[in-house]
Each structure stands twice: as structure tokens, then as C-alpha cells.
Amino acid sequence: MGTKKSASLLKRASALIPGGVNSPVRAFKAVGGGPLFISRAKGSKIFDADNNPYIDYIGSWGPMILGHAHPKVLSALKKAIDKGTSFGAPTELELTLAEETIKAFPSMDMVRFVSSGTEAAMSAIRLARAFTKRDDIIKFEGCYHGHADSLLVKAGSGAATFGVPDSPGVPADFAKHTFNAVYNDLDSVRALFEQNPASVACVIVEGAPGNMGVVTPREGFLPGLAELCKQFGGLLIMDEVMSGFRLCYGGAQKVYNVVPDITCLGKIIGGGLPVGAFGGKRQIMEMLSPSGPVYQAGTLSGNPVAMTAGIETLKELRKKGAYEKLLQTTETLCHGIEEIAERRSIPCHVARAGSMLTVFFTERHVENYTDAKTSNLKRFSQYFTRMLKNRIYLPPSQFEALFVSMAHTKKDVSDTLAAVDRSFKGL
């Protein structure tokens, strides 16, 4: 398997773009070796610059739930592009996607579209601060909500992978308003509220975290957060940028039966184009400019091409049985890995939430970031490298989720499990 073209592109890229990439985890730094440059993708497969095919479990980090280059999405996009690509004015497409989003998330009365998950989370926090007239926020260690300043304090995803959960460049004056609690530990949240009874504007939490690897909420954890927020007068922001249309049509709030004040969306809602969204109760959302005083804007927000990709993707997801097959595929994969790990005596914990999963190389049942960090990173990196040689494209970090798509076939799963078996041998 030659990857000469990727190597030579990386050399060129390194002189032009910091680290050669436009988002840090893409660089494969945590696992060694350079990144593959991708030339095209179709269904469950992705092809590198040397035309090697791989079974893809990154799925653009979540959005590609239908698989790559889905024919319905592509044909709608081609029609949309012919009409012009951006107007900077309202279109009916925004209303269609807004209606579908609100239908899927009954906790939202209104929604606003932005161009990324980062913008959604950043704007949701601004709104919560304005609504409550309070400054402090509570987040969880290992959760990731994009790269806004207040949120890069003990953050997950790339920040966790590179050991810079507290980024330089974030003024201490900002960071002091961010409190960190322990995921799945309501007492840690209650303690922060009690120490700061009148200053916490909101608790922001991932629906089902995927940015410290996959971690599932304990029974009662999310509803418990909603109760604490009510008790102390803060808002609950559920960041469902990853989990939104991933666990089911309606996200973690539907699965775990919790009604947040504000919800953030991204990834799948843009079907592979840049879209984010945040929405919630009317009384809160109407504080946004121009109906209210809280400023928020975007030149490309609600872009007609991006809206089209979102609308078509959601349409496919609403088809009967769409999620059943996806969840079945994921379950087969997880059980297969567990069975191989047992046979090969590799201590690991296969965490799964809907159609995302992480194989943690630890004996612990991972319930929070401290547990996740007990993983054997050297073993992960060896595993990753062997899987890549077997043409399976995994997220290049222990602290990320694998994303299964509707395009993954039974053969993809059995090929993947055969590669896992070979990779676990003598690991």
C-alpha cells in the first residue's frame, strides 16, 4: 500500500498551513505517521491521494451518516447550485430546515442557523448569559463544545488528544468564569452551584459525549442536571452537535427524556456542508437580534446550498427503518470487537451510544474523562496503525468516536472484524 502522494502533499502543506492541516486531529500526531490526503469518497469507502480504498469510520467526524456522496443529496445539491450559491437574504429553504428541526426537537420553539458547531455553542452561551444576567458557566471535563474561548478549559477532542485542554491565548479573566464538573457525577455539579448560588448562567453538556471517546450518561444524570438548573436558576444547554441526529431522530434528549432550555446542533444537520444551529424556548430565543438585544450574525448563515444538504439528509433519516439498520450494524460491530478482545485477552471497554463507539484500551468501565485517560495510548496507537494497514480508516485518537453510517454493509463489518482480529493478535 503506497502512500507516497499523501507524504508529498503533507510536505507541501506543512509549509503553507500550520501542521499541514486545517483542524488538529487530522494530523495523526497522536498515532505517529502522517495523515492521508483524501481524493474522493463514496458510500462507506474513502480513497486517498494514491487511490487506496479504506472503510471509513470517521465519516467527516460525524456528518456523513448516510455515507459519502449519497445520490439523493448530490442530485439536490446540483440543482441548488444552479440557482446560485449565496444570497445574504432569507430563503424558503431555511424555513423548511427550521420546521424539520423544531419537529425533531420539541424542546425548541425557535431555531437560528449558523455555520459551525463552535458558533452554535458560543452563541448559546451568550444567550444564556444575557437571559439569566449571570456570567459563570459549568461544563464537564473532557466534553468539547468547539473552540470558543470560554469553552477551551479542560476541553475534549483535539484539545484532549494534544494535551492542551487549557489553551494558551484564553485570558485568565475569561477562564475564571468556566467551572468544570465531572461527567456522570451530579454531586460535583451541585457543589459548584452551591459555591456559586447566584452566578451560574448555564450548564453545558454533550448529549452523549463523543469527544473524550464515547461515554454514556448514567441513568438519571441528564434529568438530574435539568433539575439542578431549575433549582439554582441556570439554563441547561444540551450540546447535541454530535448526538443530535446520531443516536436517533431527536437526539440524546429524546433517548434520555430530558428537556433542555437550549439545544446546539451541527454536523449531521448540514449533511456534509457547514451548518450549525441553536434553538430553545421562544422567550429565550426572542432575545436574539434583531428581535432582541443579544447580537449574533453570519454572512453565510442559512446558506442555500448548505440548507439543501441538511434538508435532504434529514429526509433520508426520516425514512422508515433507517435507524434500525444503522443501530444493528453498530451493535454487530461492537459485539464482534468484544468477542475478539476476550478471545485474544486484550483488556478493553467498547463504549457505544447509538451509532458511535469507542474501543478504550482500559479495564475500566469508562464513565468520565479520568476513566478515559487510564487507556493504554501506546496500545491504541499500535492498533490504529495496524488497522490502517488493513485499510480501515479509524479516528487517529483514543479520545474520539467511530461513526458508523447507513452505507456500511455486512461485508464492511465482517472485513473490519477480520482486521480487528489480525490487529489484536499479539497487541
Ligand SMILES: *Cc1c(COP(=O)(O)O)cnc(C)c1O
Ligand atoms: C464537533 C463538535 C462541536 C464543534 O463543531 P464544529 O462544527 O467543529 O465547530 C461542538 N460540540 C460538539 C459536541 C461537537 O462534537
